[in-house]
Amino acid sequence: MPTSRAPQIPGRNRAAARPALDRGRTLLGPALALIHSGRAPTRSALTSELAVTRATAGAIAAELEALGLVAVDSRPAGSGRGRPSHRLAVAPGGPVVLAAQIHADGFSVALAGLGGTLGEPVDHPLPSPADPEGLLRAVAEAGARLVAASPRRCLGAALAVPTPVTTSDGRAFAAMYLDWPSGTPVRDLFAAAVARAFPSAGFPLPTAVANDANLAALAEHRHGAGCGARHLLYVTSGHRGVGGALVVDGRLHTGSDGLALEVGQLTVDPRGRPCPCGRRGCLDVEADPPALLAAAGITPAPGEPLLERARAVTRAAAHDPAARAAVDRVAERLGAGLAGMVNILNPDRIVLGGIHLDLLTAAPQLLPAVVAERSLWGRSAGVPVLPAALARPDLTGAAELAWQPFLDDPQSAVAG
Template identity: 60%
Template sequence: MNGKSTSTRTKLERGRSALGPALELVHTGRAPTRAVLTSELGVTRATAGAVAAELEALGLIKVDSSPGSAAGSQGRPSHRLSVRDGGPVALAAQVHSDGFRAALVGLGGRIVATAPGCVAVMADPAQVLGEVVEAGAQLLRESGLRCVGAGLAVPSAVAEPEGTALNPLHIAWPAGAPVREIFSACVRAAGIPGPAFTANDVNLAALAEHRHGAGRGAQHLLCVATGHRGVGGALVLDGRLHSGSSGLALEVGHLTVNPEGRPCHCGGRGCLDVETDPLAFLTAARREPGPEESLLKQSGDLLRTEYGDPDVRAAAEELIDRLGLGLAGLVNILNPDRVILGGLHRDLLQADPERLRAVVADRSLWGRSGSVPILSCTLDHNSLVGAAEMAWQPVLDDPLAALA
């Protein structure tokens, strides 16, 4: 083989090895132009152009070769890069204590379509997962879009590598239910192509926020969130979820923040899980939970519309103080560079940000000299988007192999 052929093959291999990193840069919004892509990849303009063209040929991104120049700008504008409308999607599913929902999610974390959510979760996980997968399959049939795989978010720690739900405390599933195996079987039975994945809902919310929301740019991102019931946590380190040795890391809901507090499902007392979730807020505010709406929606609406009521304000302050104690302990142990809050915790932060930040600063080791930023999650349905991220990951790793 002559030198010219060897050089051509080397350039081609280098370009193909850059496809995954390039797609991830566009997917997460970090490479809006070809010039930025060139810089981020550390390749030549020609190689970046070839990589972008290959991703466009695969139907994943759009390359705009004639973007308009900004007013007063000099020189020829760089080609703009964006995820392609009408491109492939991932099927995302979420189960929580108040029902389930299915969606189709494209690159960039874009929710393309959603199915009406069920409002009750049966005790048989196979029945529930069969129904949510069928809802997703119907969306795929109606859309005609290509599917790259499926992801499921569940309100339980998911043990690795077996994929069992160890503690579905707020739904009536048996402990240790093989949710990954059941979900994968339902996906295959529905004729949905691609791999199937299952993980904890707050872990997936953190992953989605890190890639597309309030966690962008953080190196050590701590996420704490209330679901429809209970409290969960997650840690993203250098872009990857920290799940521990067997998938069970960051069970922050069972930190004790009130030793004399409410009994917890785990057998303890005064855990974050029962001291700062929607039911705890409604109870502290002397409001009777209604059957017509989820506890999360009821508590959020109450906080936003009746904060002037003395009982509501007192309940909010009580939960903020408990949450602040838990966050301070986590900050001392994990030393994150950003904390994001979801669910009711996001609403509590927005109701009185100074109070929450003051509690964390007062109880954390270095809080007085420079508190860690505490921000609200910004994505709607972030657990659904995170479930889709799992299905997209093989494509981000190797687009050619995944889409072959």
């Protein structure tokens, strides 16, 4: 989105700063990404990370401040060595994006600023009927209410969905837990729903849609337990089914059309529970909340939140033999699936989210031991298995998706 005029640089030495800014203008995006991820908390750190002069780094920071995206503290931060450096942070009152997530039991919306900061999520039950058009309309309308109640400008919206989404045409495939037709044009439907819900925006609000596990992995890599990993394997189960994603050198591995890492379809017990895909014993149905509840002999009530009930089982494992046996059984199934992924992908870190995080807490020795025993690389060089650090990684990942165009081109933020 082009700008109508070049933003002005605050300060007394604008003429002197302009040549440095002209040299560093192409670095506005990388600079904002560094500040957004916390890797450049000061101007000196920005200078080092970008390998530019102090003058260029200062001009870049000033330009990002003029765009309303970054705050430059006029009081330098000193560490006791060298020259003090100005602190850099995302602008506290800057613009936001709308992050939304659909899962098998409902949907959630939240506003998110830069820096991985997520506002208070608002959770909603699924509408009835939960057909694609009606559900996406409900999501967009709930998001519009949040935006209307906020004084901050909204730049875009993104949606995390529990299904693979093609990158070429934005269609949802294998939405088994939403009962959507295969090939539902979710990207176009969401864009249309947002356009109807935000008629006063005055311009088409940018929208995007992607798989929830992919987005959660991206969020954990940028702001959570995956920070610093070169090959991050993320595996999670929120309500039904199992999702996974791989982040390689900071980029999601999505395959030729966004359908890679469908880890839920790994077979871990050929004679196990029936899967909606038509087979038996897939990780999707052997290591999700319903599987844990079934192993514990629990039949949830209609409409009962499955994740919370399953988490109660993991907490009870410390004193309840039935819960202990259920946790161990599902942890072994999950460990077998993780081991297969380790053999194929050779990650340097595994991060677990959703109920898998709770399984790791309840079985901190068993789960990593199964991974190590059943994977070739695990036996020779242990792969760290860590709990996810973010409270709502799916929503945080949706926010990352919505922010990405502005991280790529910060000047486009002024077009709205």
